[in-house]
Amino acid sequence: MIRFENLTKIYRGIKAVDDLNLQIPQGTIFGFIGPNGAGKTTTIKMMAGVLRPTRGRIYIDGLDIAKEPSKVKRIIGFIPDRPFLYERLSGLEFLRFKAGLYGMKEDRLDERIWDLLGLFELREWADELIESYSHGMKQRLIIAASMIHDPQVIIVDEPMVGLDPKGAKLVKEIFRQWAGEGATVFISTHTLALAQEICQQIAIVDKGRIVASGTSEDLRKQAGVEGDLERTFLKITEGVAGK
Amino acid sequence: MFRLLISPKFVGFKNGLKRSRSKIKIKVLTLTGTGILFWLALFFLSCRVLIYFSSQEIIGDILARHLLAMALLIFFSLLIFSHIITALSNLYISQDLELCHSSPARLTEIFLSRSFYTVIDSSWMLLVFGLPVMMAYGFVYHAGLDYYLSLIHVSFPLIIIAASLGIMLIMVLVRFFPAQRARDIIMFLSLILIVILYLLFRFLRPERLVNPETFISVAQYLGALKAPDSPYLPSHWATEILWARLIKYTGGHVLNHLLLWSTAFALVVIDIWMAGLIYFDGFSRAQEAKRRSRTGRKILERIVSVITRPLGPDMTSLIAKDVRTFFRDNSQWSQLLLLGALVVVYLYNFSVLPLERSPIRSIYLQNALSFLNIGLAGFVISALSVRFIFPAVSSEGQAFWIILSSPLSPRRFLWSKFLAYLLPMLVLAEMLIIYTNYLLKVTPFMMALSSVTIFFLVFGIVALGVGLGAVYPNFRHENIAQVATGFGGLIYMIISSVFIALVIMLEAGPVYTILSTHFRGEEITHLQWIWIVGSFIMVIFLNIFAVQRPMAAGLKAINGYEG
Numbered sequence: 188m189i190r191f192e193n194l195t196k197i198y199r200g201i202k203a204v205d206d207l208n209l210q211i212p213q214g215t216i217f218g219f220i221g222p223n224g225a226g227k228t229t230t231i232k233m234m235a236g237v238l239r240p241t242r243g244r245i246y247i248d249g250l251d252i253a254k255e256p257s258k259v260k261r262i263i264g265f266i267p268d269r270p271f272l273y274e275r276l277s278g279l280e281f282l283r284f285k286a287g288l289y290g291m292k293e294d295r296l297d298e299r300i301w302d303l304l305g306l307f308e309l310r311e312w313a314d315e316l317i318e319s320y321s322h323g324m325k326q327r328l329i330i331a332a333s334m335i336h337d338p339q340v341i342i343v344d345e346p347m348v349g350l351d352p353k354g355a356k357l358v359k360e361i362f363r364q365w366a367g368e369g370a371t372v373f374i375s376t377h378t379l380a381l382a383q384e385i386c387q388q389i390a391i392v393d394k395g396r397i398v399a400s401g402t403s404e405d406l407r408k409q410a411g412v413e414g415d416l417e418r419t420f421l422k423i424t425e426g427v428a429g430k
Numbered sequence: 431m432f433r434l435l436i437s438p439k440f441v442g443f444k445n446g447l448k449r450s451r452s453k454i455k456i457k458v459l460t461l462t463g464t465g466i467l468f469w470l471a472l473f474f475l476s477c478r479v480l481i482y483f484s485s486q487e488i489i490g491d492i493l494a495r496h497l498l499a500m501a502l503l504i505f506f507s508l509l510i511f512s513h514i515i516t517a518l519s520n521l522y523i524s525q526d527l528e529l530c531h532s533s534p535a536r537l538t539e540i541f542l543s544r545s546f547y548t549v550i551d552s553s554w555m556l557l558v559f560g561l562p563v564m565m566a567y568g569f570v571y572h573a574g575l576d577y578y579l580s581l582i583h584v585s586f587p588l589i590i591i592a593a594s595l596g597i598m599l600i601m602v603l604v605r606f607f608p609a610q611r612a613r614d615i616i617m618f619l620s621l622i623l624i625v626i627l628y629l630l631f632r633f634l635r636p637e638r639l640v641n642p643e644t645f646i647s648v649a650q651y652l653g654a655l656k657a658p659d660s661p662y663l664p665s666h667w668a669t670e671i672l673w674a675r676l677i678k679y680t681g682g683h684v685l686n687h688l689l690l691w692s693t694a695f696a697l698v699v700i701d702i703w704m705a706g707l708i709y710f711d712g713f714s715r716a717q718e719a720k721r722r723s724r725t726g727r728k729i730l731e732r733i734v735s736v737i738t739r740p741l742g743p744d745m746t747s748l749i750a751k752d753v754r755t756f757f758r759d760n761s762q763w764s765q766l767l768l769l770g771a772l773v774v775v776y777l778y779n780f781s782v783l784p785l786e787r788s789p790i791r792s793i794y795l796q797n798a799l800s801f802l803n804i805g806l807a808g809f810v811i812s813a814l815s816v817r818f819i820f821p822a823v824s825s826e827g828q829a830f831w832i833i834l835s836s837p838l839s840p841r842r843f844l845w846s847k848f849l850a851y852l853l854p855m856l857v858l859a860e861m862l863i864i865y866t867n868y869l870l871k872v873t874p875f876m877m878a879l880s881s882v883t884i885f886f887l888v889f890g891i892v893a894l895g896v897g898l899g900a901v902y903p904n905f906r907h908e909n910i911a912q913v914a915t916g917f918g919g920l921i922y923m924i925i926s927s928v929f930i931a932l933v934i935m936l937e938a939g940p941v942y943t944i945l946s947t948h949f950r951g952e953e954i955t956h957l958q959w960i961w962i963v964g965s966f967i968m969v970i971f972l973n974i975f976a977v978q979r980p981m982a983a984g985l986k987a988i989n990g991y992e993g
Binding site: 235236237238239256257258260261263265267269271272273275276280282284287288289290291292298316345395 | 990
């Protein structure tokens with residue numbers, strides 16, 4: 188379970204995230220959507236422990252990330268939007284390194300790594316240096332690395348960037364499978380079709396605040412529009428801009 | 431279009447100055463202040479050398495002219511070298527090149543604008559630091575305004591020639607190798623060249639030139655002085671022009687001016703012509719993905735894995751990753767060649783010390799030198815640390831999010847970096863100290879004292895490198911070698927030197943007392959004992975402080991990091 192309490196982040200006097208309060212039940216695929224500069228990536232980075240909140244708390248599985256960062260990070264998997272990696276490691280070495288950071292022991296580690304490389308169709312490239320990978324391959328490697336320690340919460344920033352249709356389909360299936368097994372998936376995205384397709388709960392964020400939340404159907408009712416999520420989103424965010 | 435293409439650099443620089451925060455302004459001021467101090471020091475040093483030369487009858491002017499020819503040749507060579515390095519980045523690797531090449535700008539315009547960037551990036555530093563030497567000539571020889579005007583007049587074609595040659599070479603190189611591989615080749619070759627030049631220079635023993643009596647004849651002496659000069663070199667033409675102005679000789683320089691400018695123009699034309707033929711082809715090849723397999727260094731990895739096992743899987747993984755990436759980054763490991771040359775010359779210097787000819791009692795001198803040696807070895811370790819340890823945190827680059835989002839705490843992260851570098855530095859420092867002390871044939875007391883002192887100094891030097899590296903990180907570097915040359919690197923060298931000096935100052939007095947009372951056969955008084963013990967306790971505290979403070983500051987910086 189994920190819970191935000193008055194979560195706020197201020198950068199040089201500008202509120203990027205403004206007093207967020209949210210509760211996401213376990214086993215949910217949660218979509219966090221909003222226009223550029225709405226505070227999505229800032230929120231995600233605070234959840235992943237990469238950024239410190241100015242105020243407020245984030246609880247993951249009942250643990251406060253500010254108080255017990257190592258324990259929280261052990262149960263989350265973070266997939267950032269830009270695949271910056273150690274370019275001079277091979278894919279295989281990178282996965283071993285990532286496993287080491289999570290304190291995983293050698294027993295059956297290679298088997299696990301090999302399975303993940305197979306799942307993401309990277310076996311052929313396992314011994315190549317990451318610097319020779321394409322953008323999409325790096326993204327697949329990051330997703331594989333985020334799964335290595337079987338996290339209970341997956342935090343994803345723009346999961347489909349750089350993925351080809353086959354890769355995108357695979358990732359969607361994996362997210363559904365994780366949620367089915369009880370993991371919580373928190374996805375920040377611009378791709379409204381993706382949110383509509385796989386997210387059970389959605390929050391629309393604008394100017395650092397949640398302006399609407401619920402299922403796709405709830406949001407449609409709140410906005411008072413018919414049709415797809417795009418129309419709902421535009422209606423709600425334009426309404427906020429008008430204010 | 432050319433003006434438009436070069437505008438981002440200037441607008442960016444202007445915005446950087448205008449919008450910089452007070453912290454950055456302090457940084458700029460500190461760097462400028464240090465630059466001015468260095469500039470003045472170089473000016474006064476050059477003046478002193480030239481005044482000494484001019485006091486020598488007959489050979490004084492010959493020496494000064496040779497020095498001018500050598501200085502200009504070195505400046506010219508360094509200019510070509512720095513243009514090669516920056517041209518590769520500006521013409522082939524920079525990220526904004528895609529934008530330029532996809533615009534409707536003509537290829538010649540893009541090439542010229544990037545060449546202009548290259549000239550600006552490569553020349554300013556050398557020009558600034560070459561200037562004090564040239565100004566010293568003007569000052570010592572009471573040169574008129576015409577000398578300073580000629581200086582400006584000569585600098586321009588010299589820079590254009592160096593730039594054209596550098597750019598030409600890089601275009602040819604990238605035509606045959608991909609840009610990344612060309613960079614590796616240049617880095618490697620230039621390092622080998624520097625090492626060879628450095629070793630050659632040292633083994634030629636230039637200190638002999640200060641003492642002409644050691645030569646049998648004047649001819650032999652002048653032969654030893656002879657600078658590598660040729661009438662076909664642009665630096666020779668520049669020397670001729672400037673020397674004529676210095677000694678107030680009015681004739682003969684028109685030809686040299688013509689040679690300089692015509693060569694500069696001709697090379698620019700050839701460069702543009704070559705760019706039309708091969709530049710875009712090279713740029714296109716530079717974009718192609720390269721498939722590079724990992725290279726095995728199984729033995730080293732196994733050793734690292736065994737040594738680091740007690741630290742736990744997280745720290746072991748981090749150290750193993752650092753070792754792998756270090757040896758796969760050519761710009762990193764090839765610096766080990768420099769390290770090797772530095773150590774060889776350091777040891778060689780001690781082996782040729784003429785201790786037996788010294789008027790001071792040898793036993794005193796040996797021990798004093800051994801003491802001085804602690805400082806020198808400390809300084810060598812600091813110089814290496816600024817290259818290898820200070821960039822350790824920055825070496826995570828933009829992949830630092832992996833560490834931040836992992837369960838590895840910032841504290842364990844920093845201590846992993848500390849431990850990874852501590853052992854090799856300890857081995858190196860002890861090797862330097864013990865071997866040089868053996869060459870100096872010092873007393874067992876001094877051998878023990880200097881070995882223990884350097885042992886603890888290394889802890890402080892390494893902690894300062896890791897800690898300050900975290901306080902002044904640069905995660906967005908294009909090349910890790912840039913990190914050491916920034917503001918943080920300068921601060922590290924200053925603090926590290928002060929730390930070494932303080933330890934030596936605290937130990938020097940008590941050690942002198944112990945040695946002198948021992949040689950005179952006297953007893954050490956109670957007061958002297960208190961002073962000696964007090965000094966050594968302060969050394970211990972200083973070492974603890976040098977480890978604890980920078981690591982705490984580094985930890986605070988990482989905890990507050992907001993990438």
